[in-house]
Amino acid sequence: MTKKHVSTTINGDAIEFLCDPNDTLLDVLRKELSLTGTKEGCGSGDCGACSITLDERLVCSCLVLGVEAEGKNIGTIEGVSNKDQLHVIQEKFLEHAALQCGICTPGLIVSTQALLKENSNPTEEEARYYLAGNLCRCTGYDKIIRAVLDAADVMRGAA
Amino acid sequence: MSEVKEYKYIGQRSIRPDGFEKVTGRANYGSDLNLPGMIWGKILRSPHAHAKIxxxxxxxxxxxxxxxxxxxxxxxxxxxxxxVVAGEGTANLRDLAQNLLADEKVLYHGHAILAVAAISEAIAEKAVNLVEVEYEILKPVLDIREATADDAPILHDDMFTKGLEEVPTVASNVAARTEFRKGDVEVGFADADIIIEREFYTPTVHQGYIEPHATTVSYDESGQSMVWCSTQGHFDVRASTAKLLGLSLNKLKVVASEIGGGFGGKTIVYLEPVAHILSKKSGRPVKMIMSREEVFKGSGPGSATRIWVKIGAKNDGTITAMQSNMSFEAGAFKGSPAMLGGMTIFTPYDVEHMYAECYDVVVNKPKVAAYRAPGAPQAEYAAEMVVSELAAKLDIDPIEFRLQNAAKEGTQTIYGPKMKAVGLVECLEAAKNSPHYQSALKANQGRGIAAGFWFNIGGMSSVTINMNPDGTGTIVEGSPDIGGSRASMQMMAAEATGIAMDKFKPIIADTENVAYNASTGGSRTTFATGMAVIEAGEDIVQQMKERAAAVWNVTAAQVDWIDGVAVNTAAENRLTAAEICAGVGRTGGQISGRANINARGAGPSFAVHVCDVEVDMETGKVDVIRYTAIQDAGKAIHPSYVEGQYQGGAVQGIGWALNEEYVYNEDGILQNPGFLDYRIPLASDLPMIETIIVEVPNAYHPYGVRGVGETGIIPPLAAVAYAVSDAIKAPVTDLPCSPPNVLKIIQSK
Amino acid sequence: MPVIDYKVPQSVDDAVSLLEANENAKILAGGTDLIIQSRAQSSPDLVVVDLKSLPDFVSANINSEGLSLGPSMSCAEFTAREDIKSLFPGLVEAAFLIGSTQVQGRASIGGNLCNASPAADTIPALMVNNALCVIQGPKGERRVSVEDFVTGVASNCMAKNELLKAILVATPASRTSDAYLRFIPRSEMDIAVAGAAVSVTLETDGTCSKAIVAIGAVAPTAILVDAAAKALIGSKLDETSLQAAADAASAASNPITDRRGTAEFRRHVVGVLVKRAALIAAKRAGDK
Incomplete structure (x- = not known):
């Protein structure tokens, strides 16, 4: 099997890589590109730990082939903060203690960013349903949802 | 109760020091380490539940x-x-080796048999599929009833039931019988006006941490090796791996990566010794990561149980006797938490007559591992269901009924010691006064109340605080931080020294850079490692005073230490910690505080949960619509993370009560090894989880801390199931309260 | 090594030639099923053919006849289309139920249909809307109904060298609307334990003049239940006729017991869903 050459954009950087057609985009990010902030919890799209954006659309990178990245624009957790300044969502996750072990956190933050782009003022129920694909086993979700809603308020300038 | 102390740092909601790398994706977990020349290991697992190889x-x-x-x-x-130490219990070394790689028999679907290391994951996987294993398939035993039937296939020919009066001569699937007794239950039942007895079932459940087990092991030609792994206790990984492979401890350095959840399940080894063998044989670093399917099939779940409970009470609400006969599935090798079930089942109650018999039963399922308060959720579920039913039959408010019989200071426990000051009564009072408990229910809704007890443990911790020349310091601890404990260590160091929190950086050192620490388990870390941090902090204060005294040419006794500043009141001299640290070259060298302790006096933590559900009477679907978790923290060091433990425990318990279960077919093949069909709670399944932190200080901890990590998972099983029972007006005995199970009860009313 | 090559065809004909030329060629729509299936040990070496770069495959158009849907359009895009939602609210809610937000970002109705899981959410919803599958092969295109398209568990009527080019759904008649409900143990993320789609047409007095009922996850394929439809037609969807429809659906079902539910439970619940979906569809039809 021959590796394929892929040109793509990741967090604004033009990136080229070679990948096996069988590799998922998650494999490529973690193994090929050392972007290990994107986590693998299940490999079957059931946990959301590997959430990224593909042309602005929230997806599980374990359900995307690496070769599909050709010409696409990819966003990962590594691109959320701005240099040394945390994104409001990241700040709110810390402030609300919305993480315990932290393994689901990158996926949740990427998903929250996608949520707030689509809906700047989600209700608690909307946030809970939008994030239903991001499993967290530690927190019971309470503090995560509070962080998300608080971040939304701040980003809208309502708080 | 001791006086309320004023604290400067603890009790605040500070930002956890390790948080930045966790919200940016920079934190390195079990699968995140890559080494030059690294290759990949994969495991061949049994397709059969029970077979001879x-x-x-x-x-x-x-x-x-x-x-x-x-x-x-x-x-x-x-x-x-x-x-060998394995989490909150021990494991037999020989069993452990057989669990890591099967010897003559495979004992469960997914049992590891062989491992291959290859230059890529794909080749390793291909190689695993090329291995040919010839099996003689045996009939599996899949639950306690099958395992204890007269003609049951026997898993281990050399296993004879321990703890029987007569020494057995025939091998059995029952590994051990234990009993706990207080008073005479026959006398108690004779005194009762009402007696209820029921049998309860709880299924096999998994801890469900989101991060699969993962390790990278690098062996070098000098005989030294490095193990990087996601674990709750790297010192215990070192001990098990060394024992299993015949290594001395100084040959093995174990580095604890960040850990993506454990809940007891990451207290024993699955991959590390195997990766070590592969690394040694290949001369290359070897990485192994379990797939999610392997996690469900091959790592330790929590026991399924059958628990019979009988409780008697007088019409005035006094419980007269409590009795239980409980069997816990151990999985393929002995060692379920049956005994812990016996010790905890009735401990929330101050009752004269109690008796619990506990059986440890092997079945053809993965060997169970510790799961958050191991044994207690199942056992206390059974007891709390009957207690609630008794209260209803006696027409007494379920909280009042519990208050009337609640364990308190001086209560004789079934397992030995008398209770010290505990917070059960305070939790019950808080529940009674909560807005939740005072709210009304609507049609098709029900409410459940349940109490929970867990001992908590102390154990060995070692902490060094190294002060830097600028007055900052590093807290070198060895307790993997699974839920924010670095923050509490930072706060306790600040409280003990008076030096500001942000001057301290807590780190989790590897096995070569700090002395032995017991695993993060038993809710011990904030309590025990926290005590060590405080002691190390006090050591620093003492040294600071001595150094200041040396500068001022006075005795240390003449120096006061006020908010991180040495003060010689007589002469109005002041030296800050930073000034003292800057001058250590002239006063005797570096300052580092040290504590090596075996912490005793872990205070039990009681909890009371209130749960409202709404049931769809046509489908049996249960929605948790309101939930309040109340628990005694002794003293909440970081209230947000204490609440987080309550909420997380509550939701894990809700999952256990509602939908989680291992589903096997009749051949013992696991049908749901994934998050699609092993259904843990989602954000959209839940309401906010209200919390009330009760603080009845633990006299054995300088700040009154009790462990809080585990108790929270105990009450939800009964709180949810009794709420369902209240809504559908029919008793629930078997978990989970999944729609098919609940609908069946509704339809058979 | 399941996926051994990845092809991006430049045209439908190009795609058909790729299917003809490669023994184990598979169309990659959203990939949410295919990529998981390709991981199975039993999976053959696959050549995946990704049609998402062909604009017609990832867009949806509404004209006077109705909806023409590109089979690879993501559910996220599909469900965000208000124009589609106002015409086929039941179909949109079925698409909205597939998986998480992340899965919605990739999964497609065409993929859901071709994968032909007994529990596929969109299949019953397509059936009650009389959707047509446009199939392209080397010799041209053909059209089949959804019930003929799905031939069994995970199988469809297409030959190896055919592909699904479009899904056509005619504009509903006046005072006609649809609804889809499924039962899952949690609130999200699960595969349907049972599903029911209902389309009803109401007279101005509220009498149901036309109805179509399809049920999913309770037989090897989704099935149309004429007896359930008949029970609704002529009624004002009173409790008796709804219960008769529910009973007919339960009777028509042929479910299995598995990790997601017992046969007994599925048979019962599918009836409950038919009742509830019929009421929602009727409310929508009446509001038109």
Missing amino acids: LSIDYAKAEALSGVLSIATHDDFPDLPVEA
Whole structure:
């Protein structure tokens, strides 16, 4: 099997890589590109730990082939903060203690960013349903949802 | 109760020091380490639940280009029957080796048999599939009833039930019987006006941490090796791995990566010794990561149980006797938490007559591992369901009924000691006064109340605080931080020294950079490692005072230490910590505080949960619509993370109560090894989880801390199930309260 | 090594030639099923053919006839289309139920249909809307109904060298609307334990003049239940006729017991869903 050459954009950087057609985009990010902030919890799209954006659309990178990245624009957790300044969502996750072990956190933050782009003022129920694909086993979700809603308020300038 | 102390740092909601790298994706977890020359290990697992291994032929795998080493059970040295620490219990060394790589028999679907290391994951996987194993398939036993039937297939020919009056002569699937007794239950039942007895079932459940087990092991030619892994206790990984492979401890450095959840399940080894064999044989670093399917099939779940409970009470609400007969599935090898079930089942109650018999039963399922308060959720579920039913039958408010019989200071426990000051009564009072409990229910809704008890443990912790020349310091601890404990260590160091929190950086050192620490388990870390941090902090204060005294040419006793500043009141001299640290070259060298302790006096933590559900009477679907978790923290060091433990425990328990279960077919093949069909709670399944932190200080901890990590998972099983029972007006005995199970009860009313 | 090559065809004909030329060629729509299936040990070496770069495959158009849907359009895009939602609210809610937000970002109705899981959410919803599958092969295109398209568990009527080019759904008649409900143990993320789609047409007095009922996850394929439809037609969807429809659906079902539910439970619940979906569809039809 021959590796394929892929040109793509990741967090604004033009990136080229070679990948096996069988590799998922998650494999490529973690193994090929050392972007290990994107986590693998299940490999079957059931946990959301590997959430990224593909042309602005929230997806599980374990359900995307690496070769599909050709010409696409990819966003990962590594691109959320701005240099040394945390994104409001990241700040709110810390402030609300919305993480315990932290393994689901990158996926949740990427998903929250996608949520707030689509809906700047989600209700608690909307946030809970939008994030239903991001499993967290530690927190019971309470503090995560509070962080998300608080971040939304701040980003809208309502708080 | 001791006086309320004023604290400067603890009790605040500070930002956890390790948080930045966790919200940016920079934190490195079990699978995040790559080393030069690293290769990949994969495991061959049994497709059968119970079979003899007749032969293993791995010639084709070995011949595959890119395969560098193969590990089988034969790679372990001859092992003694010796216990090693494994989480909140112990494991037998020989059983552990057989669980890591099967010897003559496979004992569950997914049992590891052989491992291959190859230059890529794909080749390793291909090689695993080339291995030919010949099996003689045996009939599996899949639950307690099957395991204890007269003609049951026997898992281990050399296992004879321990704890029987007569020494058995026939091998059995019952590993052990234990009993706990207080008073005479026959006398108690004779005194009762009402007696309720029921049998309860709870299914096999998994801890469900989101991060799969993962390790990278690098062995070098000098005989030294490094193990990087996601674990709750790297010192115990070192101990098990060394014992299993016949290594001395100084040959093995274990580094705890960040850990993506454990809940007890990451207290024992699955991959590390195997990766070590593969690394040694290939001369290359070896990485192994379990797939999610392997996590469900091959790592330790929590026990399924059958628990019979009988409780008697007088019409005035006094409980007269409590009795139970409980069986816990151990999985393929003995060692379920049955005994812990017996010790905890009735402990929330101050009742004269109690008796609990506990059986540890092996079945053809994965060997169970600790799961958050191991044994207690199942056992206390059974007891709390009957207590609530009794209250209803006696027409007494369920909280009042519990208050009337609540364990308190001086209560004799069934397992030995008398209770010290505990917070159960305070939790019950808080529940009674909560807005939740005072709210009304609507049609098709029900409410459940349940109490929970867990001992908590102390154990060995070692902490060093190294002060830097600028007055900042590093807290070197060895307790993997699974839920924010670095923050509490930072706060306790600040409180003990008076030096600001942000001056301290807590780190989790590897096994070579700090002395032995017991695993993060038993809700011990904030309590025990926290005590060590405080002691190390006090050591620093003492040294600071001595150094200031040396500068001022006075005695240390003449120096006060006020908010991180040395003060000689007589002469109005002041030296800040930073000034003292800057001058250590002239006063005797560096300052570092040290504590090596075996913490005792872990205070039990009681909880009371209130749960409202709404049931769809046509489908049996249960929605949790309101939930309040109330628990005694002794003293909440970081209230947000204490609440987080309550909420997380509550939701894990809600999952256990509602939908989680291992589903096997009749051949013992696991049907749901994934998050699609092993259904843990989602954000959209839940309401906010209200919390009330009760603080009845633990006299044995300088700040009154009790462990809070585990108790929270105990009450939800009964709180949810009794709420369902209240809504559908029919008793619930078997978990989970999944729609088919609940609908069946509704339809058979 | 399941996925051994990845092809991006430049045209439908190009795609058909790729299917003809490669023994184990598979169309990659959203990939949410295919990529998981490709991981199975039993999976053959696959050549995946990704049609998402062909604009017609990832867009949806509404004209006077109705909806023409590109089979690879993501559910996220599909469900965000208000124009589609106002015409086929039941179909949109079925698409909205597939998986998480992340899965919605990739999964497609065409993929859901071709994968032909007994529990596929969109299949019953397509059936009650009389959707047509446009199939392209080397010799041209053909059209089949959804019930003929799905031939069994995970199988469809297409030959190896055919592909699904479009899904056509005619504009509903006046005072006609649809609804889809499924039962899952949690609130999200699960595969349907049972599903029911209902389309009803109401007279101005509220009498149901036309109805179509399809049920999913309770037989090897989704099935149309004429008896359930008949029970609704002529009624004002009173409790008796709804219960008769529910009973007919339960009777028509042929479910299995598995990790997601017992046969007994599925048979019962599918009836409950038919009742509830019929009421929602009727409310929508009446509001038109």
